Amino acid sequence: MIVLGLTGSIGMGKSTTAAMLAEEGVPVNDADQVVHDLYRSEAVAPVAELFPDVIVGGAVDRQLLSANLAKNPAKFRELEAIVHPLVRTREKAFLDRQRDLGQDLVVLDIPLLFETGAQDRVDRVIVVSCDPEVQRARVLARPGMTEEKFQLILARQVADSEKRAKADYVIDTGHGLDTARAQVRTIVRELREQAKRTNHA
Incomplete structure:
Protein backbone atom coordinates (compact mmCIF):
# COMPACT_ATOMS: atom_id res chain seq x y z
CA MET A 1 0.00 0.00 0.00
CA ILE A 2 1.42 3.38 -1.02
CA VAL A 3 0.96 6.11 1.59
CA LEU A 4 0.74 9.52 -0.03
CA GLY A 5 1.23 12.66 2.05
CA LEU A 6 -0.79 15.70 0.95
CA THR A 7 0.21 19.15 2.12
CA GLY A 8 0.36 22.80 1.14
CA SER A 9 0.44 26.21 2.76
CA ILE A 10 -2.75 28.01 3.79
CA GLY A 11 -5.03 28.96 0.90
CA MET A 12 -3.27 26.75 -1.65
CA GLY A 13 -6.29 24.49 -2.25
CA LYS A 14 -5.35 21.46 -0.19
CA SER A 15 -8.89 20.65 1.00
CA THR A 16 -10.23 20.87 -2.55
CA THR A 17 -7.43 18.57 -3.76
CA ALA A 18 -8.16 16.10 -0.93
CA ALA A 19 -11.80 16.00 -2.06
CA MET A 20 -10.65 15.28 -5.64
CA LEU A 21 -8.47 12.40 -4.42
CA ALA A 22 -11.45 11.01 -2.50
CA GLU A 23 -13.56 11.27 -5.68
CA GLU A 24 -10.97 9.03 -7.36
CA GLY A 25 -11.69 6.40 -4.69
CA VAL A 26 -8.57 7.06 -2.62
CA PRO A 27 -9.23 6.90 1.17
CA VAL A 28 -8.17 10.21 2.79
CA ASN A 29 -7.27 10.73 6.44
CA ASP A 30 -7.78 14.45 7.09
CA ALA A 31 -5.58 15.61 9.98
CA ASP A 32 -7.66 18.78 10.42
CA GLN A 33 -10.85 16.74 10.77
CA VAL A 34 -9.10 14.41 13.21
CA VAL A 35 -8.06 17.42 15.34
CA HIS A 36 -11.63 18.70 15.14
CA ASP A 37 -12.88 15.36 16.48
CA LEU A 38 -10.19 15.26 19.19
CA TYR A 39 -11.25 18.71 20.37
CA ARG A 40 -14.61 17.12 21.22
CA SER A 41 -13.11 13.98 22.81
CA GLU A 42 -9.67 12.87 24.00
CA ALA A 43 -7.96 16.28 23.72
CA VAL A 44 -10.48 18.20 25.84
CA ALA A 45 -9.08 17.36 29.29
CA PRO A 46 -5.37 17.98 28.52
CA VAL A 47 -6.14 21.20 26.58
CA ALA A 48 -8.34 22.39 29.49
CA GLU A 49 -5.31 22.15 31.78
CA LEU A 50 -3.30 24.38 29.45
CA PHE A 51 -6.10 26.79 28.42
CA PRO A 52 -8.96 26.51 30.93
CA ASP A 53 -10.90 29.36 29.29
CA VAL A 54 -11.18 27.80 25.80
CA ILE A 55 -13.55 24.99 26.79
CA VAL A 56 -17.16 25.68 25.86
CA GLY A 57 -19.89 23.08 26.38
CA GLY A 58 -17.38 20.32 27.03
CA ALA A 59 -15.42 20.90 23.81
CA VAL A 60 -12.45 23.02 22.74
CA ASP A 61 -13.62 26.24 21.09
CA ARG A 62 -11.17 26.66 18.20
CA GLN A 63 -11.73 30.41 17.85
CA LEU A 64 -11.04 31.03 21.53
CA LEU A 65 -8.01 28.75 21.25
CA SER A 66 -6.54 30.62 18.28
CA ALA A 67 -7.17 33.98 20.00
CA ASN A 68 -5.37 32.63 23.04
CA LEU A 69 -2.44 31.34 20.98
CA ALA A 70 -2.14 34.69 19.19
CA LYS A 71 -1.51 36.24 22.63
CA ASN A 72 0.76 33.37 23.81
CA PRO A 73 2.56 32.01 20.72
CA ALA A 74 5.03 30.18 23.00
CA LYS A 75 2.20 27.82 23.99
CA PHE A 76 1.98 26.39 20.44
CA ARG A 77 4.68 23.89 21.38
CA GLU A 78 2.78 22.71 24.47
CA LEU A 79 -0.45 22.37 22.49
CA GLU A 80 1.35 20.39 19.77
CA ALA A 81 2.82 18.08 22.44
CA ILE A 82 -0.79 17.22 23.44
CA VAL A 83 -2.39 17.02 20.00
CA HIS A 84 0.28 15.41 17.78
CA PRO A 85 0.53 12.05 19.60
CA LEU A 86 -3.29 11.77 19.60
CA VAL A 87 -3.38 12.51 15.85
CA ARG A 88 -0.67 9.89 15.25
CA THR A 89 -2.70 7.24 17.10
CA ARG A 90 -5.76 7.97 14.92
CA GLU A 91 -3.59 7.99 11.81
CA LYS A 92 -2.14 4.57 12.63
CA ALA A 93 -5.64 3.14 13.17
CA PHE A 94 -6.67 4.54 9.75
CA LEU A 95 -3.64 2.98 8.00
CA ASP A 96 -4.15 -0.40 9.70
CA ARG A 97 -7.81 -0.40 8.68
CA GLU A 115 6.99 21.34 9.71
CA THR A 116 6.34 18.26 11.88
CA GLY A 117 8.68 15.85 10.06
CA ALA A 118 5.74 13.76 8.80
CA VAL A 127 2.35 19.68 -2.45
CA VAL A 128 -0.51 21.89 -3.62
CA SER A 129 0.57 25.33 -4.66
CA CYS A 130 -0.46 28.47 -6.56
CA ASP A 131 0.82 32.01 -7.10
CA PRO A 132 1.23 34.07 -3.91
CA GLU A 133 -1.30 36.63 -5.20
CA VAL A 134 -3.97 33.93 -5.66
CA GLN A 135 -3.15 32.46 -2.23
CA ARG A 136 -3.38 35.84 -0.53
CA ALA A 137 -6.73 36.71 -2.17
CA ARG A 138 -8.19 33.31 -1.16
CA VAL A 139 -7.04 33.58 2.44
CA LEU A 140 -8.07 37.20 3.03
CA ALA A 141 -11.53 36.36 1.64
CA ARG A 142 -12.06 33.96 4.58
CA PRO A 143 -14.38 35.14 7.34
CA GLY A 144 -12.50 36.62 10.30
CA MET A 145 -9.13 36.57 8.51
CA THR A 146 -6.87 39.59 8.89
CA GLU A 147 -3.51 40.47 7.35
CA GLU A 148 -1.91 40.05 10.79
CA LYS A 149 -3.42 36.57 11.27
CA PHE A 150 -2.35 35.57 7.74
CA GLN A 151 1.27 36.65 8.42
CA LEU A 152 1.27 34.78 11.75
CA ILE A 153 0.15 31.57 10.00
CA LEU A 154 2.70 31.99 7.19
CA ALA A 155 5.47 32.51 9.74
CA ARG A 156 4.77 29.03 11.17
CA GLN A 157 4.79 27.32 7.77
CA VAL A 158 7.75 26.21 5.68
CA ALA A 159 8.02 28.48 2.61
CA ASP A 160 6.08 27.32 -0.45
CA SER A 161 9.24 27.25 -2.62
CA GLU A 162 10.90 24.90 -0.11
CA LYS A 163 7.84 22.61 -0.02
CA ARG A 164 7.76 22.43 -3.80
CA ALA A 165 11.47 21.53 -3.88
CA LYS A 166 10.91 18.66 -1.43
CA ALA A 167 7.74 17.31 -3.09
CA ASP A 168 7.45 14.26 -5.32
CA TYR A 169 4.47 15.89 -7.05
CA VAL A 170 3.29 19.51 -7.22
CA ILE A 171 -0.33 20.26 -8.09
CA ASP A 172 -0.89 23.82 -9.28
CA THR A 173 -4.37 24.87 -8.13
CA GLY A 174 -4.20 28.36 -9.63
CA HIS A 175 -5.68 27.44 -13.03
CA GLY A 176 -9.14 26.20 -12.16
CA LEU A 177 -10.67 22.98 -10.90
CA ASP A 178 -10.53 21.03 -14.16
CA THR A 179 -6.77 21.51 -14.53
CA ALA A 180 -6.20 20.50 -10.90
CA ARG A 181 -8.46 17.45 -11.29
CA ALA A 182 -6.53 16.32 -14.38
CA GLN A 183 -3.26 16.54 -12.40
CA VAL A 184 -4.81 14.52 -9.54
CA ARG A 185 -6.00 11.79 -11.94
CA THR A 186 -2.57 11.49 -13.55
CA ILE A 187 -0.86 11.07 -10.16
CA VAL A 188 -3.42 8.52 -8.92
CA ARG A 189 -3.11 6.49 -12.12
CA GLU A 190 0.70 6.52 -11.91
CA LEU A 191 0.78 5.47 -8.23
CA ARG A 192 -1.80 2.72 -8.72
CA GLU A 193 0.34 1.35 -11.55
CA GLN A 194 3.37 1.42 -9.24
CA ALA A 195 1.44 -0.36 -6.47
CA LYS A 196 0.31 -3.01 -8.95
CA ARG A 197 3.88 -3.58 -10.19
CA THR A 198 5.17 -3.87 -6.61
CA ASN A 199 2.45 -6.40 -5.73
CA HIS A 200 3.30 -8.52 -8.75
CA ALA A 201 7.05 -8.30 -8.18
Missing part, protein backbone atom coordinates in the same frame (compact mmCIF):
# COMPACT_ATOMS: atom_id res chain seq x y z
CA GLN A 98 -7.05 0.48 5.03
CA ARG A 99 -4.30 -2.15 4.87
CA ASP A 100 -6.75 -4.77 6.17
CA LEU A 101 -9.20 -3.70 3.46
CA GLY A 102 -6.53 -4.29 0.82
CA GLN A 103 -6.24 -0.68 -0.40
CA ASP A 104 -3.39 0.02 -2.83
CA LEU A 105 -3.21 3.77 -2.21
CA VAL A 106 -4.19 6.04 0.70
CA VAL A 107 -3.72 9.73 1.49
CA LEU A 108 -2.67 11.36 4.73
CA ASP A 109 -3.77 14.99 4.48
CA ILE A 110 -1.31 16.75 6.83
CA PRO A 111 -1.30 20.59 6.81
CA LEU A 112 2.08 20.88 8.60
CA LEU A 113 3.69 17.84 6.98
CA PHE A 114 7.24 19.19 6.58
CA GLN A 119 7.44 13.22 5.41
CA ASP A 120 9.26 10.33 7.11
CA ARG A 121 5.92 8.54 7.61
CA VAL A 122 4.79 8.62 3.96
CA ASP A 123 6.06 7.11 0.70
CA ARG A 124 5.43 10.13 -1.56
CA VAL A 125 4.46 13.76 -1.03
CA ILE A 126 2.06 15.93 -3.04
Whole structure:
Protein backbone atom coordinates (compact mmCIF):
# COMPACT_ATOMS: atom_id res chain seq x y z
CA MET A 1 0.00 0.00 0.00
CA ILE A 2 1.42 3.38 -1.02
CA VAL A 3 0.96 6.11 1.59
CA LEU A 4 0.74 9.52 -0.03
CA GLY A 5 1.23 12.66 2.05
CA LEU A 6 -0.79 15.70 0.95
CA THR A 7 0.21 19.15 2.12
CA GLY A 8 0.36 22.80 1.14
CA SER A 9 0.44 26.21 2.76
CA ILE A 10 -2.75 28.01 3.79
CA GLY A 11 -5.03 28.96 0.90
CA MET A 12 -3.27 26.75 -1.65
CA GLY A 13 -6.29 24.49 -2.25
CA LYS A 14 -5.35 21.46 -0.19
CA SER A 15 -8.89 20.65 1.00
CA THR A 16 -10.23 20.87 -2.55
CA THR A 17 -7.43 18.57 -3.76
CA ALA A 18 -8.16 16.10 -0.93
CA ALA A 19 -11.80 16.00 -2.06
CA MET A 20 -10.65 15.28 -5.64
CA LEU A 21 -8.47 12.40 -4.42
CA ALA A 22 -11.45 11.01 -2.50
CA GLU A 23 -13.56 11.27 -5.68
CA GLU A 24 -10.97 9.03 -7.36
CA GLY A 25 -11.69 6.40 -4.69
CA VAL A 26 -8.57 7.06 -2.62
CA PRO A 27 -9.23 6.90 1.17
CA VAL A 28 -8.17 10.21 2.79
CA ASN A 29 -7.27 10.73 6.44
CA ASP A 30 -7.78 14.45 7.09
CA ALA A 31 -5.58 15.61 9.98
CA ASP A 32 -7.66 18.78 10.42
CA GLN A 33 -10.85 16.74 10.77
CA VAL A 34 -9.10 14.41 13.21
CA VAL A 35 -8.06 17.42 15.34
CA HIS A 36 -11.63 18.70 15.14
CA ASP A 37 -12.88 15.36 16.48
CA LEU A 38 -10.19 15.26 19.19
CA TYR A 39 -11.25 18.71 20.37
CA ARG A 40 -14.61 17.12 21.22
CA SER A 41 -13.11 13.98 22.81
CA GLU A 42 -9.67 12.87 24.00
CA ALA A 43 -7.96 16.28 23.72
CA VAL A 44 -10.48 18.20 25.84
CA ALA A 45 -9.08 17.36 29.29
CA PRO A 46 -5.37 17.98 28.52
CA VAL A 47 -6.14 21.20 26.58
CA ALA A 48 -8.34 22.39 29.49
CA GLU A 49 -5.31 22.15 31.78
CA LEU A 50 -3.30 24.38 29.45
CA PHE A 51 -6.10 26.79 28.42
CA PRO A 52 -8.96 26.51 30.93
CA ASP A 53 -10.90 29.36 29.29
CA VAL A 54 -11.18 27.80 25.80
CA ILE A 55 -13.55 24.99 26.79
CA VAL A 56 -17.16 25.68 25.86
CA GLY A 57 -19.89 23.08 26.38
CA GLY A 58 -17.38 20.32 27.03
CA ALA A 59 -15.42 20.90 23.81
CA VAL A 60 -12.45 23.02 22.74
CA ASP A 61 -13.62 26.24 21.09
CA ARG A 62 -11.17 26.66 18.20
CA GLN A 63 -11.73 30.41 17.85
CA LEU A 64 -11.04 31.03 21.53
CA LEU A 65 -8.01 28.75 21.25
CA SER A 66 -6.54 30.62 18.28
CA ALA A 67 -7.17 33.98 20.00
CA ASN A 68 -5.37 32.63 23.04
CA LEU A 69 -2.44 31.34 20.98
CA ALA A 70 -2.14 34.69 19.19
CA LYS A 71 -1.51 36.24 22.63
CA ASN A 72 0.76 33.37 23.81
CA PRO A 73 2.56 32.01 20.72
CA ALA A 74 5.03 30.18 23.00
CA LYS A 75 2.20 27.82 23.99
CA PHE A 76 1.98 26.39 20.44
CA ARG A 77 4.68 23.89 21.38
CA GLU A 78 2.78 22.71 24.47
CA LEU A 79 -0.45 22.37 22.49
CA GLU A 80 1.35 20.39 19.77
CA ALA A 81 2.82 18.08 22.44
CA ILE A 82 -0.79 17.22 23.44
CA VAL A 83 -2.39 17.02 20.00
CA HIS A 84 0.28 15.41 17.78
CA PRO A 85 0.53 12.05 19.60
CA LEU A 86 -3.29 11.77 19.60
CA VAL A 87 -3.38 12.51 15.85
CA ARG A 88 -0.67 9.89 15.25
CA THR A 89 -2.70 7.24 17.10
CA ARG A 90 -5.76 7.97 14.92
CA GLU A 91 -3.59 7.99 11.81
CA LYS A 92 -2.14 4.57 12.63
CA ALA A 93 -5.64 3.14 13.17
CA PHE A 94 -6.67 4.54 9.75
CA LEU A 95 -3.64 2.98 8.00
CA ASP A 96 -4.15 -0.40 9.70
CA ARG A 97 -7.81 -0.40 8.68
CA GLN A 98 -7.05 0.48 5.03
CA ARG A 99 -4.30 -2.15 4.87
CA ASP A 100 -6.75 -4.77 6.17
CA LEU A 101 -9.20 -3.70 3.46
CA GLY A 102 -6.53 -4.29 0.82
CA GLN A 103 -6.24 -0.68 -0.40
CA ASP A 104 -3.39 0.02 -2.83
CA LEU A 105 -3.21 3.77 -2.21
CA VAL A 106 -4.19 6.04 0.70
CA VAL A 107 -3.72 9.73 1.49
CA LEU A 108 -2.67 11.36 4.73
CA ASP A 109 -3.77 14.99 4.48
CA ILE A 110 -1.31 16.75 6.83
CA PRO A 111 -1.30 20.59 6.81
CA LEU A 112 2.08 20.88 8.60
CA LEU A 113 3.69 17.84 6.98
CA PHE A 114 7.24 19.19 6.58
CA GLU A 115 6.99 21.34 9.71
CA THR A 116 6.34 18.26 11.88
CA GLY A 117 8.68 15.85 10.06
CA ALA A 118 5.74 13.76 8.80
CA GLN A 119 7.44 13.22 5.41
CA ASP A 120 9.26 10.33 7.11
CA ARG A 121 5.92 8.54 7.61
CA VAL A 122 4.79 8.62 3.96
CA ASP A 123 6.06 7.11 0.70
CA ARG A 124 5.43 10.13 -1.56
CA VAL A 125 4.46 13.76 -1.03
CA ILE A 126 2.06 15.93 -3.04
CA VAL A 127 2.35 19.68 -2.45
CA VAL A 128 -0.51 21.89 -3.62
CA SER A 129 0.57 25.33 -4.66
CA CYS A 130 -0.46 28.47 -6.56
CA ASP A 131 0.82 32.01 -7.10
CA PRO A 132 1.23 34.07 -3.91
CA GLU A 133 -1.30 36.63 -5.20
CA VAL A 134 -3.97 33.93 -5.66
CA GLN A 135 -3.15 32.46 -2.23
CA ARG A 136 -3.38 35.84 -0.53
CA ALA A 137 -6.73 36.71 -2.17
CA ARG A 138 -8.19 33.31 -1.16
CA VAL A 139 -7.04 33.58 2.44
CA LEU A 140 -8.07 37.20 3.03
CA ALA A 141 -11.53 36.36 1.64
CA ARG A 142 -12.06 33.96 4.58
CA PRO A 143 -14.38 35.14 7.34
CA GLY A 144 -12.50 36.62 10.30
CA MET A 145 -9.13 36.57 8.51
CA THR A 146 -6.87 39.59 8.89
CA GLU A 147 -3.51 40.47 7.35
CA GLU A 148 -1.91 40.05 10.79
CA LYS A 149 -3.42 36.57 11.27
CA PHE A 150 -2.35 35.57 7.74
CA GLN A 151 1.27 36.65 8.42
CA LEU A 152 1.27 34.78 11.75
CA ILE A 153 0.15 31.57 10.00
CA LEU A 154 2.70 31.99 7.19
CA ALA A 155 5.47 32.51 9.74
CA ARG A 156 4.77 29.03 11.17
CA GLN A 157 4.79 27.32 7.77
CA VAL A 158 7.75 26.21 5.68
CA ALA A 159 8.02 28.48 2.61
CA ASP A 160 6.08 27.32 -0.45
CA SER A 161 9.24 27.25 -2.62
CA GLU A 162 10.90 24.90 -0.11
CA LYS A 163 7.84 22.61 -0.02
CA ARG A 164 7.76 22.43 -3.80
CA ALA A 165 11.47 21.53 -3.88
CA LYS A 166 10.91 18.66 -1.43
CA ALA A 167 7.74 17.31 -3.09
CA ASP A 168 7.45 14.26 -5.32
CA TYR A 169 4.47 15.89 -7.05
CA VAL A 170 3.29 19.51 -7.22
CA ILE A 171 -0.33 20.26 -8.09
CA ASP A 172 -0.89 23.82 -9.28
CA THR A 173 -4.37 24.87 -8.13
CA GLY A 174 -4.20 28.36 -9.63
CA HIS A 175 -5.68 27.44 -13.03
CA GLY A 176 -9.14 26.20 -12.16
CA LEU A 177 -10.67 22.98 -10.90
CA ASP A 178 -10.53 21.03 -14.16
CA THR A 179 -6.77 21.51 -14.53
CA ALA A 180 -6.20 20.50 -10.90
CA ARG A 181 -8.46 17.45 -11.29
CA ALA A 182 -6.53 16.32 -14.38
CA GLN A 183 -3.26 16.54 -12.40
CA VAL A 184 -4.81 14.52 -9.54
CA ARG A 185 -6.00 11.79 -11.94
CA THR A 186 -2.57 11.49 -13.55
CA ILE A 187 -0.86 11.07 -10.16
CA VAL A 188 -3.42 8.52 -8.92
CA ARG A 189 -3.11 6.49 -12.12
CA GLU A 190 0.70 6.52 -11.91
CA LEU A 191 0.78 5.47 -8.23
CA ARG A 192 -1.80 2.72 -8.72
CA GLU A 193 0.34 1.35 -11.55
CA GLN A 194 3.37 1.42 -9.24
CA ALA A 195 1.44 -0.36 -6.47
CA LYS A 196 0.31 -3.01 -8.95
CA ARG A 197 3.88 -3.58 -10.19
CA THR A 198 5.17 -3.87 -6.61
CA ASN A 199 2.45 -6.40 -5.73
CA HIS A 200 3.30 -8.52 -8.75
CA ALA A 201 7.05 -8.30 -8.18
